[in-house]
Amino acid sequence: MSLLPRLALALVLAVLVGGGLMIYDQKRGAEWVVSPEAIAAAKAEGKMGVENDRGSVTVLPIRSETADVLPIKWMLAGVAAGAVTFVATRRRA
Incomplete structure (x- = not known):
């Protein structure tokens, strides 16, 4: 897969994971x-x-x-999901 689709997919997944975790934490009143x-x-x-x-x-x-740390948790989860996606979609030799 070329670089641009890999970056786009990683970005979309990072936003979805971070946003999903944020919504989950807000729903349960964390x-x-x-x-x-x-x-x-x-x-x-x-x-x-x-x-x-x-x-x-x-x-x-x-x-x-821990309320002040929650946005950092959401960001790190999103970045980790994006990084895993970016690495997993690379070309294998």
């Missing part, structure tokens, strides 16, 4: 320990906030400690 939606749902039920297993109540959203 950015939050206690999300604003969970607090709003608890307040709609008449509670003061979200109760944890120790009995304390959280009234403000709490971000995960």
Whole structure:
């Protein structure tokens, strides 16, 4: 396969993998320990906030400690997928 289609395929796959991982993490709420939606749902039920297993109540959203690293994780996964695709589509002698 020539260079241009290899680069295009690697780029498309890198964007798909990175974007897919981002969507997956956002759907499962990886950015939050206690999300604003969970607090709003608890307040709609008449509670003061979200109760944890120790009995304390959280009234403000709490971000995960790893929330700032998530974009780097998505980028590295995309770059790795693109690199693997680029290498796998080379001509073999």
